Amino acid sequence: MTNSRNSLRSTIAAHAVLLTYVVIALFPVVVIIINSFKTRKAIFRDPLGLPNADSFSLIGYETVLKQGDFFLYFQNSMIVTVVSLFLILLFGAMAAFALAEYRFKGNTLMGLYLALGIMIPIRIGTVAILEMMVQTGLVNTLWALILVYTAQGLPLAVFILSEFMKNVSDDLKNAGRIDGLSEYAIFFRLVLPLVRPAMATVAVFNMIPIWNDLWFPLILAPAEETKTLTLGSQVFIGQFVTDWNAVLSALSLAIIPVLVLYVIFSRQLIRGITSGAVK
Amino acid sequence: MSRPASNAAAKPVFKWHILVFLAPAVLVYTAVMIYPLFNTLRLALYTTIDRERVFAGLDNFRTLFGDPNWSGQFWNALGNNFWFFLIHMLVQNPIGVALAAILSSRRLRFAALYRSAIFIPTILSFVIVGFAWKLILSPIWGIAPGMLDAIGLKFLYAPWLGKEEYALTTLALVSVWQFVGIPMMLIYAALLSIPDEILEAGECDGITGMAAFWKIKLPLILPSIGIISILTFVANFNAFDLIYAAQGALAGPDFATDILGTFLYRTFFGFQLQLGDPNMGSAIASAMFGIILIGVCLYLFVIQRRLRSYQF
Numbered sequence: 001m002t003n004s005r006n007s008l009r010s011t012i013a014a015h016a017v018l019l020t021y022v023v024i025a026l027f028p029v030v031v032i033i034i035n036s037f038k039t040r041k042a043i044f045r046d047p048l049g050l051p052n053a054d055s056f057s058l059i060g061y062e063t064v065l066k067q068g069d070f071f072l073y074f075q076n077s078m079i080v081t082v083v084s085l086f087l088i089l090l091f092g093a094m095a096a097f098a099l100a101e102y103r104f105k106g107n108t109l110m111g112l113y114l115a116l117g118i119m120i121p122i123r124i125g126t127v128a129i130l131e132m133m134v135q136t137g138l139v140n141t142l143w144a145l146i147l148v149y150t151a152q153g154l155p156l157a158v159f160i161l162s163e164f165m166k167n168v169s170d171d172l173k174n175a176g177r178i179d180g181l182s183e184y185a186i187f188f189r190l191v192l193p194l195v196r197p198a199m200a201t202v203a204v205f206n207m208i209p210i211w212n213d214l215w216f217p218l219i220l221a222p223a224e225e226t227k228t229l230t231l232g233s234q235v236f237i238g239q240f241v242t243d244w245n246a247v248l249s250a251l252s253l254a255i256i257p258v259l260v261l262y263v264i265f266s267r268q269l270i271r272g273i274t275s276g277a278v279k
Numbered sequence: 280m281s282r283p284a285s286n287a288a289a290k291p292v293f294k295w296h297i298l299v300f301l302a303p304a305v306l307v308y309t310a311v312m313i314y315p316l317f318n319t320l321r322l323a324l325y326t327t328i329d330r331e332r333v334f335a336g337l338d339n340f341r342t343l344f345g346d347p348n349w350s351g352q353f354w355n356a357l358g359n360n361f362w363f364f365l366i367h368m369l370v371q372n373p374i375g376v377a378l379a380a381i382l383s384s385r386r387l388r389f390a391a392l393y394r395s396a397i398f399i400p401t402i403l404s405f406v407i408v409g410f411a412w413k414l415i416l417s418p419i420w421g422i423a424p425g426m427l428d429a430i431g432l433k434f435l436y437a438p439w440l441g442k443e444e445y446a447l448t449t450l451a452l453v454s455v456w457q458f459v460g461i462p463m464m465l466i467y468a469a470l471l472s473i474p475d476e477i478l479e480a481g482e483c484d485g486i487t488g489m490a491a492f493w494k495i496k497l498p499l500i501l502p503s504i505g506i507i508s509i510l511t512f513v514a515n516f517n518a519f520d521l522i523y524a525a526q527g528a529l530a531g532p533d534f535a536t537d538i539l540g541t542f543l544y545r546t547f548f549g550f551q552l553q554l555g556d557p558n559m560g561s562a563i564a565s566a567m568f569g570i571i572l573i574g575v576c577l578y579l580f581v582i583q584r585r586l587r588s589y590q591f
Binding site: 018091092097116119120122125128129152155212215230237244247259 | 294296297299300301303304305307308310311312313314315316318319322374377378381382384387389391393394395396397398399400401402403404405406407408410411412414415420421422425456459464465468488509513517519520523524540543544547548557560561564567568571572575
């Protein structure tokens with residue numbers, strides 16, 4: 001059968017192309033991580049080899065943990081990301097509910113106003129944002145970052161969540177109203193639990209850009225005690241440029257938290273992208 | 280803000296809950312995003328003389344576009360930015376579409392595994408990506424020359440990031456490597472949403488394999504390709520992190536990798552001996568705003584209208 005032979009051949013070709021690309025995608029990451037566990041000599045003598053009993057060394061990690069304040073940076077990144085996500089979801093869902101549920105004058109206009117920010121990057125306003133943060137004394141605090149990321153995440157969050165909230169059944173909400181629930185109770189106790197999948201999608205979309213951002217930490221919060229992990233590793237690597245063990249270990253330490261988050265949330269993320277939430 | 284609307288039956292009472300629901304989002308969004316955006320456009324019209332801010336009209340723009348000290352840098356950054364964008368359009372998006380087309384073929388095993396693995400670079404920060412590639416391409420470490428040597432192509436090796444003529448293209452390709460996952464995912468989703476009946480109807484007419492992709496699938500995913508193009512455009516004209524992480528704020532060698540984002544950063548924040556100038560910075564930001572706005576409008580009013588969307 002030529003037909004089945006053809007399809008076998010094209011299946012093999014498909015796997016070959018995909019495997020090649022997976023190697024291209026993962027190769028740099030793997031090289032960084034395996035070399036971070038080797039002695040300086042082994043890094044240069046055999047960069048592609050796995051660490052063995054002879055070449056295994058944790059000297060890079062020791063330097064990083066002694067010199068850099070990675071736990072503090074990690075904690076800062078964690079606080080900024082979690083609080084921003086919480087505010088994006090809370091404020092975004094509230095506004096989305098108002099737009100989806102009530103008919104009031106200016107509803108459409110308000111929706112358009114909030115949607116403006118989907119296409120226009122907030123970085124354009126950096127000069128004025130920095131000025132405002134200096135005036136309000138928020139420079140070099142985590143709040144500066146949290147406010148910026150919240151504002152940046154809200155437009156898309158409102159857009160996605162209001163689409164989902166339009167699908168929540170009116171009967172349910174009206175039943176709640178007849179039972180004497182306030183509008184707030186209807187929102188928090190009836191509607192929010194029903195749009196949880198959409199909230200998860202919004203959270204995952206926002207999480208990675210916030211965690212990885214370098215621009216705003218560099219400009220708004222470069223002080224030692226407010227550095228995020230991204231900025232902290234950037235500065236650390238810049239200072240230790242000739243200490244290859246330390247640089248490779250710092251890179252690995254920066255990769256690992258994101259990889260862990262990705263493994264936990266990848267199904268959610270991929271489902272979010274492929275469900276057409278961003279169409 | 281919204282005014283109370285007299286809703287169906289009840290007498291017109293002010294609906295406080297609408298205000299309460301909307302207020303936090305609208306306040307944060309307006310104060311931290313919209314107001315600074317317009318304030319930046321406004322600051323571009325001022326200049327600082329003896330620590331006092333005075334109105335200067337369009338002087339900053341005249342300096343930016345006309346003064347040889349500034350305009351050379353500006354046009355260099357803008358040109359580099361277009362090249363950066365062009366590489367993404369010509370390399371990233373076709374690879375993304377090709378990978379998505381292969382992934383979406385029926386009865387392919389391990390599709391989820393491939394998808395997740397290819398998406399991994401996208402979740403890494405620019406700092407990691409920039410340094411990782413800097414090390415790999417470095418002539419000191421020798422991974423890249425060593426690997427080219429292994430396949431007999433060592434003569435092709437050059438310190439790509441250090442040469443003016445290659446550095447920008449190399450960084451653009453690194454960025455492509457990082458972000459190929461996004462077009463792949465979006466196109467993959469679009470391809471999955473094509474109903475089987477359409478493909479089967481094509482099969483009855485003898486259209487299968489590559490022909491089915493070019494004649495049936497590609498026209499149907501054009502709207503998604505349009506969205507990806509505009510997302511790429513906005514992201515590229517606002518890029519900064521990768522260049523900064525790999526080449527520093529001076530976007531070396533000799534500004535060969537300078538794009539609008541790094542130019543804006545150096546100008547308004549200052550770097551090494553250069554003092555920061557918020558007003559010129561605002562002028563550059565306004566120019567970036569204009570470029571992004573033109574791109575978005577072009578997409579919304581010209582490209583998107585020509586692309587027919589099909590609802591299944």
